[in-house]
Amino acid sequence: MQRAPSSGRLEVEKIILGGRGLQGTRIEVRYRLIDVKEFPAHPMTTSIVDDQSRQLIQISKLPMLVAPVPAEKAASTPPGKLYFWDQEGIIKPGSKISVMVAGLASLHLPVEAGPDYDPAAAQVAEAVIEKPKLPADATLKVHQVKDSGNGLLNVWFSTTGVDAITAGAEHTYVINQKTGEKLPVLRVPRIGLLAPKHLEHTDGSFMVINNQGRQVKRGDHITVVVVGLEQPDVLVE
Known part of the structure; x- marks a missing residue:
């Protein structure tokens, strides 16, 4: 840090x-x-x-x-x-x-x-948090990832077979493809939330990722993971 x-x-x-x-x-x-x-x-x-x-x-x-x-x-x-x-x-x-x-x-x-x-x-070990069981045809489509410039990544995405209850932070994050480091979600995504105003989108879902160390920069590629569903090679704009 x-x-x-x-x-x-x-x-x-x-x-x-x-x-x-x-x-x-x-x-x-x-x-x-x-x-x-x-x-x-x-x-x-x-x-x-x-x-x-x-x-x-x-x-x-x-x-x-x-x-x-x-x-x-x-x-x-x-x-x-x-x-x-x-x-x-x-x-x-x-x-x-x-x-x-x-x-x-x-x-x-x-x-x-x-x-x-x-x-x-x-010292009591926490129970292992199991990945939510999703339909076999569940999908993730990442439309856009934007670097906000103040230590945050705004991710606009759509899913099928995933609801707000299962969209937990334990299996929702992005991976810096240069280093393999996981960047955690700051706010657990809720399906149907409106985008931040500057994204100019009102459909799909949105989440904010912690990029406080500026590990990921514009032009980098990341893997987006939402409840275990993955989409690699997403360009950060």
Whole structure:
């Protein structure tokens, strides 16, 4: 994860592992935005990355970000809080992670156990999420992929045999064909959603892909995967 250019910075005060629930192990990030005048990327690119496994955990629900403060007031300003959920139990006390908030990065930060962290519960393996059973004639057609220029890829596609319930994030992503890296979906696609206005399309389905590190650029080719259905060699415009 690379630090994006900005007039300000992200300060992470503490990263705390909490209890484990249906969504996974709770990770609380306490942070401040210092001397920030504008964000380098879309707020939905907010995520954390485990330094060892390089596993990315995307925020599932982004609250309103805290207001930026000048450096001289940072120490007296209470931190904001962001919550992530580690479904696979990858992150442990003592792990080092990197935090990205709207394109601002803070790297290689230690994780500590909170009072409700239970090591035994955290070690319980998640049940394997099976690929949804689709009709044999289910199809995927990708009409267009556009680089938004702010760390996002907008994908316009159509499917048959797939509904909004089965279009889950576990089997929906794109693959950078140069590196083999998977880029996760930020918003699970719902069949029939209108396109972002600048795409000028109103039919089909749309999803937003996290490209915060700008791994994929215009002119590159990617493989688009929707609930396990694949279409390779899609040009990014």
